[in-house]
Amino acid sequence: MSKSGICDLANFSSLEWCDIAPHLSCEIRTALEHVLEAQDGAVLSREQSLLLANAEGDDLPGLLVAANELRRDLVGNIVTYVVNRNINFTNICFVGCKFCAFSRGPREPDTYFRSLEQVAAKAVEARNLGATEVCIQGGLPHGLPPFYYRDILRAVKRAVPGMHIHAFSPMEIVYGVELTGMPLDDYLRMLRENGLDTLPGTAAEILDDDVRFILSRNKLSTEQWKQVIRTAHCAGIRSTSTLMYGHVESPAHWVNQLLLLREIQKETCGFTEFVPLGFVHQNTLLFHQGIARPGPTFAEHLKIHALSRILLAGAINNVQVSWVKLNKPLSQLCLHAGANDYGGTLMEENISREAGATAGQYTSPQEFQSLILEVGRIPAERNTTYTRINIKVPGDQFIFEQAPEPEFA
Ligand code: SF4
Numbered sequence: 234m235s236k237s238g239i240c241d242l243a244n245f246s247s248l249e250w251c252d253i254a255p256h257l258s259c260e261i262r263t264a265l266e267h268v269l270e271a272q273d274g275a276v277l278s279r280e281q282s283l284l285l286a287n288a289e290g291d292d293l294p295g296l297l298v299a300a301n302e303l304r305r306d307l308v309g310n311i312v313t314y315v316v317n318r319n320i321n322f323t324n325i326c327f328v329g330c331k332f333c334a335f336s337r338g339p340r341e342p343d344t345y346f347r348s349l350e351q352v353a354a355k356a357v358e359a360r361n362l363g364a365t366e367v368c369i370q371g372g373l374p375h376g377l378p379p380f381y382y383r384d385i386l387r388a389v390k391r392a393v394p395g396m397h398i399h400a401f402s403p404m405e406i407v408y409g410v411e412l413t414g415m416p417l418d419d420y421l422r423m424l425r426e427n428g429l430d431t432l433p434g435t436a437a438e439i440l441d442d443d444v445r446f447i448l449s450r451n452k453l454s455t456e457q458w459k460q461v462i463r464t465a466h467c468a469g470i471r472s473t474s475t476l477m478y479g480h481v482e483s484p485a486h487w488v489n490q491l492l493l494l495r496e497i498q499k500e501t502c503g504f505t506e507f508v509p510l511g512f513v514h515q516n517t518l519l520f521h522q523g524i525a526r527p528g529p530t531f532a533e534h535l536k537i538h539a540l541s542r543i544l545l546a547g548a549i550n551n552v553q554v555s556w557v558k559l560n561k562p563l564s565q566l567c568l569h570a571g572a573n574d575y576g577g578t579l580m581e582e583n584i585s586r587e588a589g590a591t592a593g594q595y596t597s598p599q600e601f602q603s604l605i606l607e608v609g610r611i612p613a614e615r616n617t618t619y620t621r622i623n624i625k626v627p628g629d630q631f632i633f634e635q636a637p638e639p640e641f642a
Contacts, residue, residue: 326372466503515589
């Protein structure tokens with residue numbers, strides 16, 4: 234018998250719900266059965282959500298197996314990925330987040346700032362390599378030309394009109410508002426008119442101001458994050474949603490954030506997906522100053538994917554595993570714990586690599602397909618908003634297309 238009871242945590246993926254259910258504590262089993270029946274996380278009380286977030290022993294594999302069942306019921310056996318390219322147009326940043334090893338002060342020797350022409354050239358290269366999306370984010374340098382974010386959009390759309398631009402974190406949006414003096418709503422609508430398609434729901438980390446103060450004193454507040462996201466959704470700009478785990482936060486913070494995201498989704502329907510982002514600690518001040526634990530444990534990685542599947546069920550049904558933060562075998566296990574999306578090929582990942590991640594800067598579509606087939610699921614390339622999905626089984630020319638969600642209006 235292992236520490237976690239009837240199964241070693243690494244072997245949970247071979248269990249079915251009927252194998253594990255009799256071994257669970259009464260409250261956890263009741264809560265999970267309730268969600269499995271309703272296929273909706275809204276049926277859980279906050280207390281039940283907290284119980285699930287603190288599950289251990291046999292309850293933990295029970296949570297993972299239930300999340301896997303729920304994933305199968307809600308989104309089937311397809312695992313999606315998007316062919317995209319990351320473009321971090323500058324690493325100069327004045328914000329000083331303690332979990333970030335990517336940013337540089339303006340006088341450091343290895344700073345860079347990409348011109349509009351260079352950003353556009355990267356988008357052209359991405360298109361030529363089959364990308365449908367560019368993900369553009371960067372540091373926040375003092376003295377950025379006020380309309381630089383708008384000008385990036387113009388330059389990319391001029392070079393590759395059909396490219397989906399997924400760009401600018403809520404922190405960058407707040408900076409853009411400050412630089413231009415425009416009202417937030419007008420600013421977002423101006424960006425949309427100039428080519429902004431969707432927004433990364435990053436800069437969320439943990440949406441609790443006490444935790445945010447520890448992670449980064451200069452970062453936008455929880456209220457500002459919510460305001461940017463709600464205003465963007467209302468302006469027709471959908472976004473992803475994220476949570477960074479494995480540093481100073483507790484399971485109660487996970488629950489609060491997932492419930493908050495559910496609440497916003499109920500109002501706006503603007504989130505396309507949820508992405509748990511494991512803290513990569515190795516090269517960060519947050520870890521070296523002894524403030525944070527050394528990243529998530531194996532159990533936490535699995536638990537957060539399962540918990541998000543369960544709490545968000547019926548509200549945000551796409552749960553992404555961030556392969557850049559995890560090794561490939563662990564990312565595959567997360568696909569058994571509730572995740573249904575592998576994220577992007579990225580082509581040029583910098584942020585996690587500089588913090589100490591070793592998963593690489595690029596995962597090719599062929600590698601995604603192999604990883605997905607290895608876990609017995611069906612690989613499919615998607616667009617950014619999951620409205621177009623093409624099944625990609627190597628050696629098989631058959632391509633099936635479907636629109637699993639209505640277009641966001
Ligand atoms: S996370 Fe973003 S805002 Fe914070 S220091 Fe790094 S680049 Fe700057």
